[in-house]
Amino acid sequence: MNNEITVCITFDFDADSVQVRQLEEPGRISKGLFAIRRGIPRILSLLNKHEIKATFFLCGWVAEKYTELTKEIIANQHEIAAHGYLHENFDTLSIYEEKAIIDNTTRILGEFTEKIYGFRAPYFKLSSNTLKLLTEAGYIYDSSLMADDHPYILSFPESRSKMIEFPVEWFLDDWVIFESHQHSPKVALDIWKSQFDNFLEMEDIPPNHRIINYTFHPACIGHAYRINVLDRLISYMKTKNAKFTRMVDVAKSLFTE
Numbered sequence: 213m214n215n216e217i218t219v220c221i222t223f224d225f226d227a228d229s230v231q232v233r234q235l236e237e238p239g240r241i242s243k244g245l246f247a248i249r250r251g252i253p254r255i256l257s258l259l260n261k262h263e264i265k266a267t268f269f270l271c272g273w274v275a276e277k278y279t280e281l282t283k284e285i286i287a288n289q290h291e292i293a294a295h296g297y298l299h300e301n302f303d304t305l306s307i308y309e310e311k312a313i314i315d316n317t318t319r320i321l322g323e324f325t326e327k328i329y330g331f332r333a334p335y336f337k338l339s340s341n342t343l344k345l346l347t348e349a350g351y352i353y354d355s356s357l358m359a360d361d362h363p364y365i366l367s368f369p370e371s372r373s374k375m376i377e378f379p380v381e382w383f384l385d386d387w388v389i390f391e392s393h394q395h396s397p398k399v400a401l402d403i404w405k406s407q408f409d410n411f412l413e414m415e416d417i418p419p420n421h422r423i424i425n426y427t428f429h430p431a432c433i434g435h436a437y438r439i440n441v442l443d444r445l446i447s448y449m450k451t452k453n454a455k456f457t458r459m460v461d462v463a464k465s466l467f468t469e
């Protein structure tokens with residue numbers, strides 16, 4: 213058995229964008245603010261402890277409002293990628309609205325780093341125009357779809373362009389596990405470790421495509437007992453020689469295959 217495996221740890225840094233867009237009351241907004249006060253600092257310190265680099269999907273509005281934390285993410289050599297401007301639901305927008313949001317967010321995030329390569333749709337919801345607009349804006353990967361369990365190519369023959377898709381899954385998303393279902397830390401760790409272990413054994417995945425990614429939210433995983441689960445998951449995967457990489461680095465290598 214070839215036990216080569218690459219892990220992309222990703223964070224959707226929403227902060228209070230969802231609550232602000234929905235004009236919610238201070239109590240609901242404060243749940244998003246946990247990401248700012250505790251979530252991001254704890255995550256950065258955990259990643260630092262394990263000496264691994266990750267990908268953070270940011271709303272443009274979050275980068276504008278929390279400039280110092282955004283700079284800190286980049287100073288630690290993590291990748292920042294796009295996640296809408298104010299956590300919009302892309303499948304409810306006109307193509308013009310989508311284009312304006314993508315262009316605006318790309319410009320805002322681009323002020324922090326040399327280039328933005330990746331996108332994840334808020335709520336994992338794209339419209340039929342989103343991917344085309346992203347390729348036109350220079351994006352090389354998306355991470356919102358679920359058609360496979362390892363990265364695949366999305367081709368757009370009319371524009372002769374392509375993108376890499378890093379598929380997501382609900383059971384690999386901390387919000388679903390901890391907030392929607394209130395699973396225990398044991399169940400969360402069991403699910404996430406099981407997928408990793410079994411993925412490693414799948415003979416229908418070429419060894420150089422054994423790439424798995426997890427979705428976390430700072431306002432969720434940042435809580436004490438949950439960050440401990442992530443710590444234990446990373447430690448476990450390290451014992452199996454997992455290589456931890458930012459999505460952009462994997463996307464660039466797959467693009468040239």
Ligand SMILES: [Zn+2]
Pocket residue numbers: 224225226295299334335
């Ligand atoms: Zn989000």
